[in-house]
Amino acid sequence: GAAIGILGGGQLGRMLAMAGAQLGFDIHVFDPEPNCPAARVCDRAWAAPWDDLGAVQAFAARCAAVTFEFENVPLEALNAAASAAPVRPGARSLELTQDRVTEKDFINGLGIATAPWAVAGSLDTLKAALERVGTPSILKTRRFGYDGKGQARLKSQADAEAAWDEIGRQPAILEGFASFRRELSVVAARALDGTVLPFPLAENVHRGGILRESTGPAEASEAIRDQAIAIAERIGAGLEHIGVFAVELFDMGEQGLWVNEIAPRVHNSGHWTMDACPAGQFEQHMRAVAGWPLGDPEPHSRCTMSNLIGHDVDAWTDLIADPDVRLHLYGKREVRDGRKMGHVNRLRKL
Numbered sequence: 001g002a003a004i005g006i007l008g009g010g011q012l013g014r015m016l017a018m019a020g021a022q023l024g025f026d027i028h029v030f031d032p033e034p035n036c037p038a039a040r041v042c043d044r045a046w047a048a049p050w051d052d053l054g055a056v057q058a059f060a061a062r063c064a065a066v067t068f069e070f071e072n073v074p075l076e077a078l079n080a081a082a083s084a085a086p087v088r089p090g091a092r093s094l095e096l097t098q099d100r101v102t103e104k105d106f107i108n109g110l111g112i113a114t115a116p117w118a119v120a121g122s123l124d125t126l127k128a129a130l131e132r133v134g135t136p137s138i139l140k141t142r143r144f145g146y147d148g149k150g151q152a153r154l155k156s157q158a159d160a161e162a163a164w165d166e167i168g169r170q171p172a173i174l175e176g177f178a179s180f181r182r183e184l185s186v187v188a189a190r191a192l193d194g195t196v197l198p199f200p201l202a203e204n205v206h207r208g209g210i211l212r213e214s215t216g217p218a219e220a221s222e223a224i225r226d227q228a229i230a231i232a233e234r235i236g237a238g239l240e241h242i243g244v245f246a247v248e249l250f251d252m253g254e255q256g257l258w259v260n261e262i263a264p265r266v267h268n269s270g271h272w273t274m275d276a277c278p279a280g281q282f283e284q285h286m287r288a289v290a291g292w293p294l295g296d297p298e299p300h301s302r303c304t305m306s307n308l309i310g311h312d313v314d315a316w317t318d319l320i321a322d323p324d325v326r327l328h329l330y331g332k333r334e335v336r337d338g339r340k341m342g343h344v345n346r347l348r349k350l
């Protein structure tokens, strides 16, 4: 079969590899860590540092198409891959979402609402940003944040210095605190021909900045669903995205939906689709990357996904005793606090 390459070999790369193998592709995985979760389920694992652009290029040269599983793949590495194979999604999706400032500019430029925000590049500009955005607010590093890392909350202007220290005095963005009713996300696939097929909305519960639970399809009015689909279509087209992407949303009640952030890839809040939909997010992504038509995203079940974080994973033997529970373990060799070790999907009648 044709080969598809995946840049990054964490759990998302692993689940992409498994879905791709089911469709008959040879899967190549590139990750600096030779023993990463995806390396053990693929046809060929390539281990080299991200800045070894020659290695990235050699990897891509063996593939009919290349994709990525996380947005912190260096742009130089993606461009090196693109010199040897089609890269889907392309550099535009990566570049616009790697940095929270370019991301927010892009979203607002499409006429889509976010929390109020301002750039904070120094303690002085943070103080100026606080004048504009006010409190309560959240200071976030522009790059490399995930699972709520690199963030500090401010209750008043007096917290500026402590927050600036807390995030390590890095280029940052200050966001007004959104008093949302709940958090939702829309995960969608965009095919090579521009067709966008969204999955139904998921409702997401975070604790300590980490996603704990997602339930899909979320209960939502038609107005909310329409707004979410319109947001996904505009963002997908604006990125010229090929593959799956996710948009994290705040349900602001009367004010409609605000976008929190975009993930230019398969997303934790889409894991419920792998057992509840004929074509889940991993299959949809591999179809799009291969240039195939998309599959059917209409769910046949309702599903609640619960992440197994750190030692949560120790309960897996009890969890699999329930016939409505599907277990997904990521094969990580070491349990660490806060680390995503696996998830379970609990299915119910729709």
Ligand code: ATP
Binding pocket: 115, 138, 140, 145, 146, 147, 148, 149, 175, 176, 177, 178, 179, 183, 206, 209, 210, 248, 260, 261
């Ligand atoms: P992810 O793992 O989703 O990439 P992240 O580290 O990029 O997470 P965010 O999504 O920015 O972090 O924030 C994590 C969570 O913190 C959000 O899901 C939400 O619960 C809360 N949060 C973030 N920004 C805001 C905001 N402006 N107002 C209110 N709550 C917020």
Ligand code: MG
Binding pocket: 145, 146, 147, 261
């Ligand atoms: Mg994020």
Ligand code: MG
Binding pocket: 248, 260, 261
């Ligand atoms: Mg997030």
